């Protein structure tokens with residue numbers, strides 16, 4: 001399995017989004033949510049795009065998602081690099097609540113639209129990158145990801 005994080009640019013410091021990269025420390029995915037109207041806001045921004053409230057704070061989500069769309073990167077950014085999946089997943093907490101991520105833990109040929117997935121984290125450089133794995137591991141013939149996934153209470 002490819003190391004999907006190899007040579008990935010480090011997220012730029014952002015007071016609104018730093019929580020997102022630290023959230024996986026305890027294995028929980030957190031998304032910004034408006035405490036005034038309940039709207040989930042991703043990427044995090046102020047004010048709330050629905051009510052213009054400023055009480056937008058991180059809250060844990062279920063960690064479940066489905067694959068909304070994806071592509072398989074076959075460009076070798078370094079010699080010998082394996083293809084990997086870049087995906088947009090939709091979280092069940094709100095219609096249209098999506099994030100861009102990678103699907104790992106299964107062959108790229110097994111990823112499909114509407115596939116149930118769940119969050120896992122790759123710890124690197126003090127950040128916890130959320131990636132997603134098939135929610136039904138029995139579908140996967142390989143669980144090796146080439147790196148250690150951070151523990152997750154969702155499993």
Ligand SMILES: [Zn+2]
Nearest residue numbers: 034037048051
């Ligand atoms: Zn709001």
